[in-house]
Amino acid sequence: MTHVPISVTVDGTVYDGEVEPRTLLVHWLRDSLGRVGTVVGCDTSSCGACTVLLDGRSVKSCSVLAVQADGHSITTIQGLAEGEDNWHPVQTALKECHGLQCGYCTPGMVMSTVDLLSENPNPTEEEIREGLHGNLCRCTGYHNIVKSVQHAAEAMGGAK
Amino acid sequence: MIPVAFDYTKVNTVDEAVAALVSGGEDAKIIAGGQSLMPVLRLRMAAPEVVIDISDVAEMQGVSDAGDAIVIGAGTTHHAVMNDPLVKTHAPLIAMTTETVADPQIRHRGTFGGALAHADPAGDLPAAAVALDAVMTVAGPDGRRDIPAKDFFVDYFTTSLEPEDILVSIRIPKLGEGWAYHYEKFNRTAQGWAIVGVAAAVKRQNGSIEAARIGLTNMGPGPVRATSVEAALAGAAASDDAIAAAAENATDGTRATSDLHAKADYREHLAKVLTKRAVAKAAGV
Ligand SMILES: Cc1cc2nc3c(=O)[nH]c(=O)nc-3n(C[C@H](O)[C@H](O)[C@H](O)COP(=O)(O)OP(=O)(O)OC[C@H]3O[C@@H](n4cnc5c(N)ncnc54)[C@H](O)[C@@H]3O)c2cc1C
Ligand code: FES
Ligand code: FES
Numbered sequence: 001m002t003h004v005p006i007s008v009t010v011d012g013t014v015y016d017g018e019v020e021p022r023t024l025l026v027h028w029l030r031d032s033l034g035r036v037g038t039v040v041g042c043d044t045s046s047c048g049a050c051t052v053l054l055d056g057r058s059v060k061s062c063s064v065l066a067v068q069a070d071g072h073s074i075t076t077i078q079g080l081a082e083g084e085d086n087w088h089p090v091q092t093a094l095k096e097c098h099g100l101q102c103g104y105c106t107p108g109m110v111m112s113t114v115d116l117l118s119e120n121p122n123p124t125e126e127e128i129r130e131g132l133h134g135n136l137c138r139c140t141g142y143h144n145i146v147k148s149v150q151h152a153a154e155a156m157g158g159a160k
Numbered sequence: 161m162i163p164v165a166f167d168y169t170k171v172n173t174v175d176e177a178v179a180a181l182v183s184g185g186e187d188a189k190i191i192a193g194g195q196s197l198m199p200v201l202r203l204r205m206a207a208p209e210v211v212i213d214i215s216d217v218a219e220m221q222g223v224s225d226a227g228d229a230i231v232i233g234a235g236t237t238h239h240a241v242m243n244d245p246l247v248k249t250h251a252p253l254i255a256m257t258t259e260t261v262a263d264p265q266i267r268h269r270g271t272f273g274g275a276l277a278h279a280d281p282a283g284d285l286p287a288a289a290v291a292l293d294a295v296m297t298v299a300g301p302d303g304r305r306d307i308p309a310k311d312f313f314v315d316y317f318t319t320s321l322e323p324e325d326i327l328v329s330i331r332i333p334k335l336g337e338g339w340a341y342h343y344e345k346f347n348r349t350a351q352g353w354a355i356v357g358v359a360a361a362v363k364r365q366n367g368s369i370e371a372a373r374i375g376l377t378n379m380g381p382g383p384v385r386a387t388s389v390e391a392a393l394a395g396a397a398a399s400d401d402a403i404a405a406a407a408e409n410a411t412d413g414t415r416a417t418s419d420l421h422a423k424a425d426y427r428e429h430l431a432k433v434l435t436k437r438a439v440a441k442a443a444g445v
Contacts, residue, residue: 065191
């Protein structure tokens with residue numbers, strides 16, 4: 001099959017590449033760019049572990065073709081912190097509120113939370129649960145994830 | 161899993177899309193948001209040779225006011241539809257129903273037209289489309305034509321679109337003043353798909369119900385317009401008892417099936433209960 005050229009901004013850097021059209025965005029990020037912070041958890045677009053931001057909006061990178069990202073901007077979990085000691089408030093909140101156990105769902109949870117808080121800086125518990133509806137966690141029971149999001153909202157200056 | 165290899169082409173106009181479908185033949189497949197197609201490709205349940213990306217077709221994006229109707233471009237994402245001021249003002253039932261579709265990530269990619277063209281019996285939007293008498297504008301090799309929603313949904317995952325047709329836009333007639341709406345959906349928590357859903361539009365006047373429009377999700381191979389319920393509601397009192405009595409007709413004309421989520425008789429029970437709830441909530445009872 002012919003390869004097609006793409007140019008995608010990932011975490012602030014422009015990457016030019018050639019991909020087979022069937023290449024999933026998540027596989028391009030992991031296998032070609034080595035950005036393995038974004039993980040794959042299912043084959044059915046259900047789990048949200050692979051969530052990244054495409055032009056600032058959360059999407060499941062297993063359900064977008066790499067060619068469809070051509071000309072667009074992607075933010076992954078590896079593009080949030082401003083260096084080792086300067087985490088994004090959502091990352092800090094998950095650590096402080098014990099919002100993860102095995103951590104497999106966490107990259108996706110963080111990215112969905114960043115999207116949620118950008119649209120709704122001060123969500124209610126119900127809005128948080130609805131906002132994270134596309135992210136499954138097998139460990140935490142969600143309680144501490146909800147607490148983490150509330151904590152992050154406060155830290156980021158939401159009204160409550 | 162990784163999909164079977166295919167060629168990819170991105171089109172900029174409706175005419176280009178139709179031309180690509182004509183030259184690709186039966187091995188060509190449209191991709192809009194990809195939120196139904198990508199899982200199918202990954203599980204290798206489909207293996208198209210050419211995938212035609214319509215997400216850059218400007219004509220198919222956004223919502224416009226056409227006087228007595230609004231027109232929603234088939235490629236408008238769920239997220240854009242549910243936040244659109246014209247949709248919220250003139251077709252709130254579409255906004256309410258779209259809010260229950262899947263999850264935020266899928267609503268950022270998935271499109272209104274893709275959900276209708278996919279025609280999943282558990283999909284929420286077809287029921288709202290038939291309740292509101294939506295009209296599909298379709299482009300094919302012989303030009304454009306309109307298909308009323310009631311003739312569009314043919315069977316499980318099957319519409320009256322021909323293989324070389326593309327759904328361009330959807331016209332939703334404005335119902336005007338006095339109508340109120342609700343979409344009542346019954347689903348498992350971890351999964352968004354409706355076991356049964358009921359889309360209701362109700363017009364109230366002086367304590368009674370003047371008219372109602374009801375569409376049912378997952379009560380047959382396609383969406384069902386609950387005309388017996390509508391007839392029973394016309395002129396009925398806007399009371400719990402009258403609405404419950406009318407909702408008893410909700411299984412008329414349905415063909416519910418059994419699957420791992422629910423047996424057919426349970427779906428029939430749900431159709432009545434959810435119809436009552438949807439109408440009562442819309443009517444403010
Ligand atoms: C985990 C998950 C949960 C979901 N939950 C729900 C839910 O609760 N309720 C619900 O209603 N839906 C749900 N969906 C489906 C979702 O609504 C999809 O977005 C929608 O069904 C397809 O839209 P799309 O634009 O992504 O279409 P695509 O996946 O791109 O295409 C779907 C099909 O339609 C065809 N097609 C697309 N656009 C056109 C067009 N303009 N003209 C002709 N053919 C076209 C394609 O060729 C393909 O066969 C869910 C999906 C997933 C993955
Ligand atoms: S890997 Fe599960 S949704 Fe993407
Ligand atoms: S922490 Fe293990 S899946 Fe969420």
